[in-house]
Amino acid sequence: MSPLDALQPERTPECVSDYAFDRWLAGHAAADQRQAIEQHVARCARCSARQARLQGEREAWRARTVPAALGSSSKPKRVAVPAVAAALALAAAAMLIVRGSSLAPDEGVRSKGPQSIGFYVKHGDAVRRGAHGERVEPGDALRFLYTSEEDGFIAVLSVDAAQRGTIYFPNEAANAAAFAAGHDVPLPLSTVLDDVTGPERIFGVFCASPVALEPLRRALERDPTAAPPPGCRFDQLLIEKRGR
Amino acid sequence: MHARRDIEALYREYGASVYRRALQILGNVHDAEEAVHDVFTKVMGSNETFRGDSHVMTWLYSATTNLCLNRLRDGKRRAALASQHFGPAQPQHDPARSDRLAMLRQLIARMPEELSEVAVYYYVDEMTHAEIAELLGCSRRHVGDLLERARSWAERGAA
Numbered sequence: 001m002s003p004l005d006a007l008q009p010e011r012t013p014e015c016v017s018d019y020a021f022d023r024w025l026a027g028h029a030a031a032d033q034r035q036a037i038e039q040h041v042a043r044c045a046r047c048s049a050r051q052a053r054l055q056g057e058r059e060a061w062r063a064r065t066v067p068a069a070l071g072s073s074s075k076p077k078r079v080a081v082p083a084v085a086a087a088l089a090l091a092a093a094a095m096l097i098v099r100g101s102s103l104a105p106d107e108g109v110r111s112k113g114p115q116s117i118g119f120y121v122k123h124g125d126a127v128r129r130g131a132h133g134e135r136v137e138p139g140d141a142l143r144f145l146y147t148s149e150e151d152g153f154i155a156v157l158s159v160d161a162a163q164r165g166t167i168y169f170p171n172e173a174a175n176a177a178a179f180a181a182g183h184d185v186p187l188p189l190s191t192v193l194d195d196v197t198g199p200e201r202i203f204g205v206f207c208a209s210p211v212a213l214e215p216l217r218r219a220l221e222r223d224p225t226a227a228p229p230p231g232c233r234f235d236q237l238l239i240e241k242r243g244r
Numbered sequence: 245m246h247a248r249r250d251i252e253a254l255y256r257e258y259g260a261s262v263y264r265r266a267l268q269i270l271g272n273v274h275d276a277e278e279a280v281h282d283v284f285t286k287v288m289g290s291n292e293t294f295r296g297d298s299h300v301m302t303w304l305y306s307a308t309t310n311l312c313l314n315r316l317r318d319g320k321r322r323a324a325l326a327s328q329h330f331g332p333a334q335p336q337h338d339p340a341r342s343d344r345l346a347m348l349r350q351l352i353a354r355m356p357e358e359l360s361e362v363a364v365y366y367y368v369d370e371m372t373h374a375e376i377a378e379l380l381g382c383s384r385r386h387v388g389d390l391l392e393r394a395r396s397w398a399e400r401g402a403a
Contacts, residue, residue: 002399003351004363007344009370017371019379022261023301054264061260066252070284171271188343 016040016047021054115148116235117156117204118184132237136193143190144169147183148206154179155205155213156187157220161198165221167213168202175210197241204235255284258301262308268368269312271349279315283307302379309364316353351398359394366391 011017016024016037023029024037041047119130122141130142144156153176156169169187170177179185201224205216208231219226228234259280266279286307348367352360365376366387373384373391380387 002395003347004367004395004398007348007367009367011370013372017375018261018264018369019305019365019371019375026257026261026301028301054260057264058260061263062256066255067281070248070251070255070281189346 011046014040015044016050018050018054021051025055025058114150115152115204115206115233116146117202117237118145118147119143119202119237120145120186122190130239134239136239136241138193138195138197138241138243141190141192144187144204145184146179146187146204146206147185148179148181150181152179153177153207153210154187155207155211155216157203157205157213157217158200159203159220159224160196160200162196163221163224165217167217174214175212176205176207178210193241195243197243199238199240202237202239204237205232206235207232251284251287254287254300255280258304259284261301262304265305265308265369266312268345269309269349269364270315271346275315279308279312282311286311305369305379306361309361313352313357313360313364316349351401354401355394355397359390359397362387362390363394 020029020033020037024034029037041051119134120143121128121130121134121136122143123137130136136142146154148154154169155167155176158166158168160166168191169189171189201220203220205211205228207229211229211232216229262283263276263280266276266283267273270276270279283304287304345368348363352363355363362376362380365371365379366373371379373387376387377384
């Protein structure tokens with residue numbers, strides 16, 4: 001059996017591909033193609049939702065400022081990402097776990113409820129279970145787990161020592177991702193830590209609905225002690241990344 | 245060469261598609277932003293004459309795919325991808341799309357070039373054989389052959 005067998009397209013043969021949607025939205029589809037797409041979208045919930053999403057992304061993109069560096073050989077300098085796209089971000093960025101003296105007195109105790117997050121740390125070839133207060137190094141990778149007695153929607157965000165907010169999970173999505181109840185269930189992506197050092201707060205966000213993540217990221221960036229959105233609760237970890 | 249005004253118009257019209265596909269292929273927003281920049285810089289330096297017809301979409305799909313595949317094949321990036329799955333095994337259920345894309349990135353970073361492009365179109369973009377054939381300028385049968393070769397390659401590589 002080939003590993004690619006597990007990667008078969010999710011859409012049915014009748015559904016509209018993103019390529020066809022792109023051509024349609026750009027006005028490149030021929031009349032018969034346009035008609036076929038419109039008829040299918042009218043009766044297919046999956047394609048109707050996909051069309052709305054692509055159209056929204058397209059409109060958000062058109063509203064953004066064209067980078068001055070466009071057409072030059074210099075790379076963009078962390079161009080401001082439109083709201084739709086920014087929420088898709090899973091940072092390849094930094095993160096590490098703190099312990100001991102870097103923590104403020106009220107940060108040494110972690111409150112734990114019916115829903116919690118945990119993580120594994122991969123350092124070189126060694127993998128260990130991390131804990132609140134874990135110390136990590138640049139280049140380590142973290143993989144998060146969750147425990148919850150009920151189904152819901154989850155996200156993992158962080159605020160680092162420089163007050164920069166990051167959405168670690170889910171990747172490529174604007175909203176919290178659906179999850180099923182379970183114990184120590186690993187999330188499907190991990191994060192490779194960059195070389196930014198210092199303490200970092202990790203927020204496991206458990207919600208009853210698929211909350212938008214970009215407003216939450218901005219709120220935590222402004223105030224890491226901010227209350228969770230209505231219908232959500234936080235489980236927090238503190239980590240510290242230290243140089244080798 | 246294209247005037248900056250032309251590039252800006254192309255960027256506004258097609259940038260969202262290029263960005264979305266770069267994000268799906270590369271898996272992170274910063275690499276995707278750089279890919280968008282590189283794709284439109286490439287347009288600037290090309291001698292292609294876009295007439296506002298479907299050719300520009302086809303060209304951008306192909307350019308984005310090839311540029312992102314080159315980035316995936318980069319050694320440093322490959323090292324980062326290799327560490328994406330560790331810790332406890334994933335529960336046995338149909339993996340989420342983000343999980344499947346992460347698996348696919350690891351495969352296509354090592355896949356022969358002639359197979360990786362068609363793999364992106366089929367498994368990432370979820371295009372039909374007819375659409376892939378249109379983009380590659382080949383027959384649907386050849387697309388099927390390439391996909392079967394990609395499947396066999398992944399099977400051998402996973403053994």
